[in-house]
Amino acid sequence: MAADQAPGSAGVRRAFFDAPEGQIHYRTAGSGPAVLLLHQTPRSSDEYRDVLPILAPDFRVLAMDTVGYGDSYKPARPCGIEDYARGALALLDGLGLRSAAVVGHHTGAVIAIELAASHPERVQRLVLSASPFIDAAERARRQGRAVVDHVTEQMDGSHLVELWRGRQAFYPAGRTDLLARFLADALKAGEKIREGHEACSAYRMEGALDRIRCPTLVVCGTEDPFSFPKMEIVARHIAGSVARPIPGGTVAVVDQMPETFAATIHDFLRGTAPAC
Numbered sequence: 001m002a003a004d005q006a007p008g009s010a011g012v013r014r015a016f017f018d019a020p021e022g023q024i025h026y027r028t029a030g031s032g033p034a035v036l037l038l039h040q041t042p043r044s045s046d047e048y049r050d051v052l053p054i055l056a057p058d059f060r061v062l063a064m065d066t067v068g069y070g071d072s073y074k075p076a077r078p079c080g081i082e083d084y085a086r087g088a089l090a091l092l093d094g095l096g097l098r099s100a101a102v103v104g105h106h107t108g109a110v111i112a113i114e115l116a117a118s119h120p121e122r123v124q125r126l127v128l129s130a131s132p133f134i135d136a137a138e139r140a141r142r143q144g145r146a147v148v149d150h151v152t153e154q155m156d157g158s159h160l161v162e163l164w165r166g167r168q169a170f171y172p173a174g175r176t177d178l179l180a181r182f183l184a185d186a187l188k189a190g191e192k193i194r195e196g197h198e199a200c201s202a203y204r205m206e207g208a209l210d211r212i213r214c215p216t217l218v219v220c221g222t223e224d225p226f227s228f229p230k231m232e233i234v235a236r237h238i239a240g241s242v243a244r245p246i247p248g249g250t251v252a253v254v255d256q257m258p259e260t261f262a263a264t265i266h267d268f269l270r271g272t273a274p275a276c
Contacts, residue, residue, distance in 0.1 A: 013027070013029065019073070024091050025065040030055065030057060032059045033100075034100035035060065036064065037103045037108070038109070039070075039105060039106075039107070041149070041195075041196025042189040043185045045063035045064055051262050069192065084111045085111050085115050085118065088111060107196045113208050117209070127216075131218065147194040149167070149197065150194040160183065167182055170224075172252070172256055175256065181255065209238055216241035218243040219243070220243075222248060224250055
């Protein structure tokens with residue numbers, strides 16, 4: 001494994017696991033109970049790079065690149081949420097982990113829902129950050145709509161400006177550093193950039209939420225216009241779960257406010273804060 005030199009990543013290391021279909025890239029830090037972190041589309045484990053060292057003193061933290069994103073392998077076929085979940089299970093299996101707490105943000109939250117609903121023995125505790133709520137009405141509403149973050153490459157590079165501006169309104173003012181990190185991951189995803197969004201839009205979430213039985217914490221930034229209005233709805237569909245807003249948090253709350261995000265979920269992950 002090679003050392004990660006990103007800012008704020010003391011003690012964080014990077015590695016690849018050889019899964020049957022290709023390599024899965026992940027970042028890891030700390031020791032103790034395992035916590036798997038799943039990022040939004042089209043980000044990578046970089047989204048959690050400043051959260052990892054904060055949680056590392058108490059947990060073995062793993063932030064993976066979802067298959068198709070970051071430095072993980074890119075499947076030739078389009079992936080659904082179930083495929084992304086299988087990639088996460090492959091990593092847990094490869095690292096000898098029978099179960100873990102799972103934290104997911106946006107698309108990562110939907111993947112986490114699938115893991116907890118379909119593989120309950122693998123998920124000890126669940127944190128859903130900025131999860132959408134996808135039921136039949138929402139699937140119909142999204143059908144045929146333009147996919148967020150998808151642009152057509154142009155020789156003059158104008159698609160880069162289009163990507164930047166498409167996210168700018170949903171990021172904290174002045175945080176060009178966060179937009180630059182988003183853009184780097186978006187470019188690396190290439191044509192895969194749309195698949196995660198499409199997978200979320202097609203996922204039958206309502207039935208999955210009702211099957212979750214592990215302790216669950218639902219969180220969301222109050223300035224996230226997509227997910228904050230759905231936070232309480234998601235929580236109501238999971239028996240015994242609790243919802244906690246993160247004041248001032250945007251779509252990028254994980255890397256915008258890493259200390260606050262980590263503090264919000266820390267005690268719950270340790271089991272010292274009740275889920276209900």
